Amino acid sequence: MEQIRTVHSAVAQSAEVSRVLRNTYLLLAITLAFSAVTAGAAMALNLGQGAGLVMSLVALGLIWFVLPKTANSATGLVVVFAFTGLIGASLGPILNHYLSMNNGSGIVMQALGGTALTFLGLSGYALVSRKDFSFLHGFVAMGLMVMIGCMLLLLGASLFGFHLEVLSLAFSAGVIILMSALILFQTSAIIHGGERNYLLATTSLYLSIINIFTSLLHLLGAAED
Known part of the structure:
Protein backbone atom coordinates (compact mmCIF):
# COMPACT_ATOMS: atom_id res chain seq x y z
CA MET A 1 0.00 0.00 0.00
CA GLU A 2 2.84 2.35 0.88
CA GLN A 3 4.51 1.61 -2.44
CA ILE A 4 1.30 2.44 -4.31
CA ARG A 5 1.02 5.78 -2.53
CA THR A 6 4.67 6.49 -3.34
CA VAL A 7 4.10 5.74 -7.02
CA HIS A 8 0.97 7.91 -7.12
CA SER A 9 2.86 10.74 -5.42
CA ALA A 10 5.73 10.48 -7.93
CA VAL A 11 3.30 10.48 -10.87
CA ALA A 12 1.43 13.50 -9.48
CA GLN A 13 4.70 15.37 -8.92
CA SER A 14 5.88 14.59 -12.44
CA ALA A 15 2.58 15.83 -13.89
CA GLU A 16 2.82 19.02 -11.83
CA VAL A 17 6.39 19.67 -13.01
CA SER A 18 5.34 19.15 -16.62
CA ARG A 19 2.43 21.57 -16.17
CA VAL A 20 4.62 24.29 -14.65
CA LEU A 21 7.27 23.85 -17.35
CA ARG A 22 4.70 23.97 -20.15
CA ASN A 23 2.93 27.04 -18.77
CA THR A 24 6.20 28.82 -18.02
CA TYR A 25 7.72 28.42 -21.47
CA LEU A 26 4.43 29.19 -23.21
CA LEU A 27 3.93 32.38 -21.20
CA LEU A 28 7.60 33.29 -21.65
CA ALA A 29 7.28 33.04 -25.43
CA ILE A 30 4.09 35.13 -25.44
CA THR A 31 5.50 37.84 -23.16
CA LEU A 32 8.71 38.09 -25.19
CA ALA A 33 6.61 38.57 -28.34
CA PHE A 34 4.49 41.16 -26.52
CA SER A 35 7.63 42.98 -25.41
CA ALA A 36 8.86 43.05 -29.01
CA VAL A 37 5.61 44.78 -29.99
CA THR A 38 5.85 47.41 -27.23
CA ALA A 39 9.54 47.94 -28.00
CA GLY A 40 8.66 48.54 -31.64
CA ALA A 41 5.96 51.04 -30.62
CA ALA A 42 8.41 52.89 -28.36
CA MET A 43 10.95 53.01 -31.18
CA ALA A 44 8.37 54.37 -33.59
CA LEU A 45 7.36 57.04 -31.06
CA ASN A 46 11.05 57.81 -30.51
CA LEU A 47 10.71 57.79 -26.73
CA GLY A 48 13.67 59.18 -24.81
CA GLN A 49 15.96 57.54 -22.26
CA GLY A 50 14.16 59.31 -19.42
CA ALA A 51 10.83 57.74 -20.36
CA GLY A 52 12.53 54.36 -20.65
CA LEU A 53 14.00 54.69 -17.16
CA VAL A 54 10.63 55.61 -15.65
CA MET A 55 8.94 52.63 -17.31
CA SER A 56 11.69 50.31 -16.07
CA LEU A 57 11.24 51.55 -12.50
CA VAL A 58 7.45 51.14 -12.68
CA ALA A 59 7.90 47.62 -14.08
CA LEU A 60 10.29 46.65 -11.27
CA GLY A 61 7.81 48.02 -8.74
CA LEU A 62 5.15 45.73 -10.20
CA ILE A 63 7.17 42.54 -9.74
CA TRP A 64 8.65 43.53 -6.38
CA PHE A 65 5.49 44.75 -4.67
CA VAL A 66 2.42 43.70 -6.69
CA LEU A 67 3.16 40.32 -8.28
CA PRO A 68 4.07 38.52 -5.01
CA LYS A 69 0.58 39.37 -3.71
CA THR A 70 -1.26 38.39 -6.90
CA ALA A 71 0.83 35.49 -8.25
CA ASN A 72 -1.86 32.94 -7.40
CA SER A 73 -4.71 34.79 -9.07
CA ALA A 74 -5.80 35.91 -12.52
CA THR A 75 -4.70 39.43 -11.59
CA GLY A 76 -1.14 38.13 -11.47
CA LEU A 77 -1.29 37.35 -15.19
CA VAL A 78 -2.32 40.95 -15.90
CA VAL A 79 0.59 42.16 -13.76
CA VAL A 80 3.01 39.97 -15.73
CA PHE A 81 1.84 41.42 -19.04
CA ALA A 82 1.98 44.96 -17.66
CA PHE A 83 5.51 44.31 -16.43
CA THR A 84 6.78 42.78 -19.68
CA GLY A 85 5.04 45.43 -21.77
CA LEU A 86 6.74 48.21 -19.82
CA ILE A 87 10.13 46.51 -19.99
CA GLY A 88 9.69 46.04 -23.74
CA ALA A 89 8.80 49.70 -24.19
CA SER A 90 11.81 50.74 -22.09
CA LEU A 91 14.01 48.87 -24.59
CA GLY A 92 12.82 51.13 -27.41
CA PRO A 93 15.19 54.05 -26.65
CA ILE A 94 18.08 51.62 -26.09
CA LEU A 95 17.50 49.91 -29.43
CA ASN A 96 17.21 53.24 -31.24
CA HIS A 97 20.54 54.26 -29.73
CA TYR A 98 22.36 51.16 -30.96
CA LEU A 99 20.65 51.13 -34.35
CA SER A 100 21.94 54.66 -34.92
CA MET A 101 25.53 53.40 -34.65
Whole structure:
Protein backbone atom coordinates (compact mmCIF):
# COMPACT_ATOMS: atom_id res chain seq x y z
CA MET A 1 0.00 0.00 0.00
CA GLU A 2 2.84 2.35 0.88
CA GLN A 3 4.51 1.61 -2.44
CA ILE A 4 1.30 2.44 -4.31
CA ARG A 5 1.02 5.78 -2.53
CA THR A 6 4.67 6.49 -3.34
CA VAL A 7 4.10 5.74 -7.02
CA HIS A 8 0.97 7.91 -7.12
CA SER A 9 2.86 10.74 -5.42
CA ALA A 10 5.73 10.48 -7.93
CA VAL A 11 3.30 10.48 -10.87
CA ALA A 12 1.43 13.50 -9.48
CA GLN A 13 4.70 15.37 -8.92
CA SER A 14 5.88 14.59 -12.44
CA ALA A 15 2.58 15.83 -13.89
CA GLU A 16 2.82 19.02 -11.83
CA VAL A 17 6.39 19.67 -13.01
CA SER A 18 5.34 19.15 -16.62
CA ARG A 19 2.43 21.57 -16.17
CA VAL A 20 4.62 24.29 -14.65
CA LEU A 21 7.27 23.85 -17.35
CA ARG A 22 4.70 23.97 -20.15
CA ASN A 23 2.93 27.04 -18.77
CA THR A 24 6.20 28.82 -18.02
CA TYR A 25 7.72 28.42 -21.47
CA LEU A 26 4.43 29.19 -23.21
CA LEU A 27 3.93 32.38 -21.20
CA LEU A 28 7.60 33.29 -21.65
CA ALA A 29 7.28 33.04 -25.43
CA ILE A 30 4.09 35.13 -25.44
CA THR A 31 5.50 37.84 -23.16
CA LEU A 32 8.71 38.09 -25.19
CA ALA A 33 6.61 38.57 -28.34
CA PHE A 34 4.49 41.16 -26.52
CA SER A 35 7.63 42.98 -25.41
CA ALA A 36 8.86 43.05 -29.01
CA VAL A 37 5.61 44.78 -29.99
CA THR A 38 5.85 47.41 -27.23
CA ALA A 39 9.54 47.94 -28.00
CA GLY A 40 8.66 48.54 -31.64
CA ALA A 41 5.96 51.04 -30.62
CA ALA A 42 8.41 52.89 -28.36
CA MET A 43 10.95 53.01 -31.18
CA ALA A 44 8.37 54.37 -33.59
CA LEU A 45 7.36 57.04 -31.06
CA ASN A 46 11.05 57.81 -30.51
CA LEU A 47 10.71 57.79 -26.73
CA GLY A 48 13.67 59.18 -24.81
CA GLN A 49 15.96 57.54 -22.26
CA GLY A 50 14.16 59.31 -19.42
CA ALA A 51 10.83 57.74 -20.36
CA GLY A 52 12.53 54.36 -20.65
CA LEU A 53 14.00 54.69 -17.16
CA VAL A 54 10.63 55.61 -15.65
CA MET A 55 8.94 52.63 -17.31
CA SER A 56 11.69 50.31 -16.07
CA LEU A 57 11.24 51.55 -12.50
CA VAL A 58 7.45 51.14 -12.68
CA ALA A 59 7.90 47.62 -14.08
CA LEU A 60 10.29 46.65 -11.27
CA GLY A 61 7.81 48.02 -8.74
CA LEU A 62 5.15 45.73 -10.20
CA ILE A 63 7.17 42.54 -9.74
CA TRP A 64 8.65 43.53 -6.38
CA PHE A 65 5.49 44.75 -4.67
CA VAL A 66 2.42 43.70 -6.69
CA LEU A 67 3.16 40.32 -8.28
CA PRO A 68 4.07 38.52 -5.01
CA LYS A 69 0.58 39.37 -3.71
CA THR A 70 -1.26 38.39 -6.90
CA ALA A 71 0.83 35.49 -8.25
CA ASN A 72 -1.86 32.94 -7.40
CA SER A 73 -4.71 34.79 -9.07
CA ALA A 74 -5.80 35.91 -12.52
CA THR A 75 -4.70 39.43 -11.59
CA GLY A 76 -1.14 38.13 -11.47
CA LEU A 77 -1.29 37.35 -15.19
CA VAL A 78 -2.32 40.95 -15.90
CA VAL A 79 0.59 42.16 -13.76
CA VAL A 80 3.01 39.97 -15.73
CA PHE A 81 1.84 41.42 -19.04
CA ALA A 82 1.98 44.96 -17.66
CA PHE A 83 5.51 44.31 -16.43
CA THR A 84 6.78 42.78 -19.68
CA GLY A 85 5.04 45.43 -21.77
CA LEU A 86 6.74 48.21 -19.82
CA ILE A 87 10.13 46.51 -19.99
CA GLY A 88 9.69 46.04 -23.74
CA ALA A 89 8.80 49.70 -24.19
CA SER A 90 11.81 50.74 -22.09
CA LEU A 91 14.01 48.87 -24.59
CA GLY A 92 12.82 51.13 -27.41
CA PRO A 93 15.19 54.05 -26.65
CA ILE A 94 18.08 51.62 -26.09
CA LEU A 95 17.50 49.91 -29.43
CA ASN A 96 17.21 53.24 -31.24
CA HIS A 97 20.54 54.26 -29.73
CA TYR A 98 22.36 51.16 -30.96
CA LEU A 99 20.65 51.13 -34.35
CA SER A 100 21.94 54.66 -34.92
CA MET A 101 25.53 53.40 -34.65
CA ASN A 102 27.65 52.09 -37.50
CA ASN A 103 26.68 48.43 -38.00
CA GLY A 104 23.88 49.01 -35.47
CA SER A 105 21.60 46.38 -36.97
CA GLY A 106 24.46 43.87 -36.84
CA ILE A 107 25.06 44.63 -33.16
CA VAL A 108 21.39 44.12 -32.32
CA MET A 109 21.20 40.85 -34.29
CA GLN A 110 24.38 39.52 -32.66
CA ALA A 111 22.98 40.37 -29.22
CA LEU A 112 19.70 38.64 -30.05
CA GLY A 113 21.51 35.56 -31.35
CA GLY A 114 23.85 35.43 -28.37
CA THR A 115 20.94 35.75 -25.95
CA ALA A 116 18.96 33.00 -27.67
CA LEU A 117 21.95 30.63 -27.73
CA THR A 118 22.72 31.31 -24.07
CA PHE A 119 19.16 30.78 -22.88
CA LEU A 120 18.44 27.71 -25.01
CA GLY A 121 21.79 26.15 -24.18
CA LEU A 122 21.51 26.63 -20.42
CA SER A 123 17.83 25.67 -20.24
CA GLY A 124 18.43 22.65 -22.44
CA TYR A 125 21.34 21.52 -20.26
CA ALA A 126 19.29 21.88 -17.07
CA LEU A 127 16.33 20.01 -18.60
CA VAL A 128 18.37 17.17 -20.10
CA SER A 129 20.86 16.66 -17.28
CA ARG A 130 18.20 17.03 -14.54
CA LYS A 131 21.02 18.34 -12.35
CA ASP A 132 20.04 20.10 -9.14
CA PHE A 133 21.37 23.67 -9.26
CA SER A 134 19.91 24.70 -5.90
CA PHE A 135 23.49 25.24 -4.68
CA LEU A 136 23.50 28.42 -6.80
CA HIS A 137 20.92 30.06 -4.52
CA GLY A 138 23.47 31.90 -2.39
CA PHE A 139 25.47 33.06 -5.39
CA VAL A 140 22.34 34.33 -7.17
CA ALA A 141 20.98 36.11 -4.07
CA MET A 142 24.28 37.82 -3.32
CA GLY A 143 24.86 38.57 -6.99
CA LEU A 144 21.49 40.30 -7.32
CA MET A 145 22.27 42.54 -4.34
CA VAL A 146 25.68 43.41 -5.78
CA MET A 147 24.09 44.05 -9.19
CA ILE A 148 21.58 46.50 -7.72
CA GLY A 149 24.37 48.26 -5.81
CA CYS A 150 26.50 48.60 -8.94
CA MET A 151 23.51 49.88 -10.92
CA LEU A 152 22.91 52.60 -8.33
CA LEU A 153 26.62 53.48 -8.33
CA LEU A 154 26.77 53.78 -12.12
CA LEU A 155 23.52 55.73 -12.25
CA GLY A 156 24.72 58.13 -9.56
CA ALA A 157 28.06 58.60 -11.31
CA SER A 158 26.36 59.37 -14.63
CA LEU A 159 24.09 61.93 -12.97
CA PHE A 160 27.20 63.80 -11.78
CA GLY A 161 28.85 63.60 -15.18
CA PHE A 162 31.23 60.70 -14.47
CA HIS A 163 31.35 57.89 -17.04
CA LEU A 164 32.97 54.83 -15.49
CA GLU A 165 33.30 52.93 -18.76
CA VAL A 166 35.61 50.16 -17.53
CA LEU A 167 33.40 49.48 -14.51
CA SER A 168 30.33 49.60 -16.74
CA LEU A 169 31.77 46.98 -19.10
CA ALA A 170 32.81 44.77 -16.18
CA PHE A 171 29.30 45.16 -14.77
CA SER A 172 27.74 44.01 -18.07
CA ALA A 173 29.99 40.94 -18.16
CA GLY A 174 29.10 40.16 -14.55
CA VAL A 175 25.39 40.49 -15.29
CA ILE A 176 25.66 37.90 -18.08
CA ILE A 177 27.34 35.45 -15.70
CA LEU A 178 24.78 36.11 -12.95
CA MET A 179 21.77 35.80 -15.26
CA SER A 180 23.17 32.58 -16.71
CA ALA A 181 23.35 31.18 -13.17
CA LEU A 182 19.80 32.37 -12.54
CA ILE A 183 18.53 30.52 -15.63
CA LEU A 184 20.13 27.30 -14.39
CA PHE A 185 18.81 27.85 -10.86
CA GLN A 186 15.25 28.72 -11.93
CA THR A 187 14.94 25.89 -14.45
CA SER A 188 16.29 23.44 -11.89
CA ALA A 189 13.83 24.75 -9.29
CA ILE A 190 10.92 23.96 -11.62
CA ILE A 191 12.24 20.49 -12.45
CA HIS A 192 12.87 19.51 -8.82
CA GLY A 193 9.66 20.93 -7.41
CA GLY A 194 11.06 24.05 -5.80
CA GLU A 195 8.96 26.36 -8.00
CA ARG A 196 5.26 25.70 -8.50
CA ASN A 197 4.11 29.13 -9.66
CA TYR A 198 4.62 29.61 -13.38
CA LEU A 199 4.07 33.38 -13.19
CA LEU A 200 7.02 33.81 -10.84
CA ALA A 201 9.11 31.39 -12.90
CA THR A 202 8.28 33.27 -16.10
CA THR A 203 9.24 36.69 -14.73
CA SER A 204 12.52 35.29 -13.39
CA LEU A 205 13.50 33.76 -16.75
CA TYR A 206 12.22 36.84 -18.62
CA LEU A 207 14.41 39.17 -16.58
CA SER A 208 17.40 36.89 -17.16
CA ILE A 209 16.87 37.02 -20.92
CA ILE A 210 16.39 40.80 -21.03
CA ASN A 211 19.43 41.46 -18.86
CA ILE A 212 21.63 39.19 -20.97
CA PHE A 213 20.40 40.91 -24.13
CA THR A 214 21.04 44.46 -22.89
CA SER A 215 24.44 43.48 -21.46
CA LEU A 216 25.47 41.92 -24.75
CA LEU A 217 24.33 45.08 -26.54
CA HIS A 218 26.57 47.14 -24.27
CA LEU A 219 29.61 44.90 -24.74
CA LEU A 220 29.17 44.56 -28.51
CA GLY A 221 28.51 48.29 -28.87
CA ALA A 222 31.68 49.11 -26.94
CA ALA A 223 33.67 46.69 -29.10
CA GLU A 224 32.28 48.30 -32.24
CA ASP A 225 33.28 51.75 -30.98
